Amino acid sequence: MSRKQHHDYSHQVYDAMAGCLACKSCAGQCPVKVNVPQFRSQFLEVYHGRYLRPLRDYVIGGTEWMLPAFARVAPLYNAVLGQRWVEKLMRKGMGISDSPVLSRANLKKKLRAWGVAEATPTSLALLTEQQRANSVIIVQDAFTSHFEAKLVMDVVELLSRLNLRVFVMPFSANGKPLHVQGFLGAFERTAARQAERLRALAHFDIPLVGIDPAMTLTYRQEYIKALGNEAVPEVMMLQEWLTTRLNTLATRPLELTDPGYKLLSHCTESTNAPGSPKAWQKVFAAFGLELELVSTGCCGMSGTYGHETRNTATSRTIYAQSWQPQVDADENAGKLLATGYSCRSQVKRYSAQTLEHPLQALLGALKRG
Numbered sequence: 568m569s570r571k572q573h574h575d576y577s578h579q580v581y582d583a584m585a586g587c588l589a590c591k592s593c594a595g596q597c598p599v600k601v602n603v604p605q606f607r608s609q610f611l612e613v614y615h616g617r618y619l620r621p622l623r624d625y626v627i628g629g630t631e632w633m634l635p636a637f638a639r640v641a642p643l644y645n646a647v648l649g650q651r652w653v654e655k656l657m658r659k660g661m662g663i664s665d666s667p668v669l670s671r672a673n674l675k676k677k678l679r680a681w682g683v684a685e686a687t688p689t690s691l692a693l694l695t696e697q698q699r700a701n702s703v704i705i706v707q708d709a710f711t712s713h714f715e716a717k718l719v720m721d722v723v724e725l726l727s728r729l730n731l732r733v734f735v736m737p738f739s740a741n742g743k744p745l746h747v748q749g750f751l752g753a754f755e756r757t758a759a760r761q762a763e764r765l766r767a768l769a770h771f772d773i774p775l776v777g778i779d780p781a782m783t784l785t786y787r788q789e790y791i792k793a794l795g796n797e798a799v800p801e802v803m804m805l806q807e808w809l810t811t812r813l814n815t816l817a818t819r820p821l822e823l824t825d826p827g828y829k830l831l832s833h834c835t836e837s838t839n840a841p842g843s844p845k846a847w848q849k850v851f852a853a854f855g856l857e858l859e860l861v862s863t864g865c866c867g868m869s870g871t872y873g874h875e876t877r878n879t880a881t882s883r884t885i886y887a888q889s890w891q892p893q894v895d896a897d898e899n900a901g902k903l904l905a906t907g908y909s910c911r912s913q914v915k916r917y918s919a920q921t922l923e924h925p926l927q928a929l930l931g932a933l934k935r936g
């Protein structure tokens with residue numbers, strides 16, 4: 568059925584919903600808990616029960632399953648992606664622009680080479696109570712692990728330097744891209760499987776911690792809505808967990824050089840977990856470092872929104888109005904840190920700069936010190 572043949576008011580709703588970044592800032596701040604991304608996802612599911620989906624939706628929804636397969640041939644994947652005709656095909660044919668390249672380092676192999684154990688019920692069962700109290704489990708997400716493998720390694724290195732025993736949960740899909748695209752049935756099935764894996768690890772009473780804030784917050788929002796409170800173990804963001812261990816972070820006085828770091832938070836994180844930026848300040852203070860909080864809105868990427876060809880102009884405008892003045896300011900050179908994968912990716916795309924994650928800055932300061 569073509570859109571011209573039958574007038575259907577839902578087409579106008581679809582067009583309006585396409586303007587939503589699904590950043591969840593409204594959901595975190597609304598006093599009566601209006602959650603636009605939630606009803607946007609519900610609408611998309613119903614709408615596409617009647618009208619065909621664009622290929623783009625399937626590609627984005629399936630990203631978490633495709634990335635591990637592509638990662639096995641990362642150099643080849645990146646070389647193909649760099650071809651102009653492939654870029655054009657993706658931009659015009661699939662509706663996906665500026666797709667990022669994969670990390671060349673294979674995270675799984677690197678972790679194995681470093682002797683970092685996978686978090687499995689078998690490996691955790693071998694720990695004594697004292698060892699468990701000093702352990703942490705990193706819950707991987709598709710974007711950090713496949714596009715920023717070095718960040719995962721840096722987090723592992725920093726935590727190991729702090730005398731913590733680090734386990735990394737084998738990668739499995741979280742389902743957030745499915746939820747954003749309105750594949751709610753598939754999201755619920757993915758969430759149920761992932762929650763089961765998390766429960767099997769949570770049983771050992773070792774903190775579960777995610778690196779990317781937006782992906783980690785999915786466990787306490789969309790997961791709980793889909794599966795209920797009891798079915799989903801707590802997965803903390805890095806700074807939330809680190810603030811529970813402040814007195815163990817720097818056990819001796821450190822004389823670290825303080826460049827005067829400034830934090831650009833992910834908008835989903837700062838609006839849905841408002842204590843997050845201050846928690847980072849406390850973590851830095853434990854190392855004797857200052858961290859200025861910079862007030863910005865959304866960077867315009869918001870997960871995969873900025874990669875949809877139909878959204879690139881808006882995404883660029885939002886970036887120019889919010890993050891770009893901070894990123895391009897001379898006085899901020901070498902000082903800015905960003906917590907979100909998608910924000911760092913947007914900065915790389917439009918300002919050709921690489922911002923560090925706060926823990927990478929801490930690691931660098933410790934190494935220099």
Ligand code: SF4
Nearest residue numbers: 587588590591593603
């Ligand atoms: S763009 Fe963000 S703040 Fe605006 S409606 Fe969508 S989720 Fe809410």
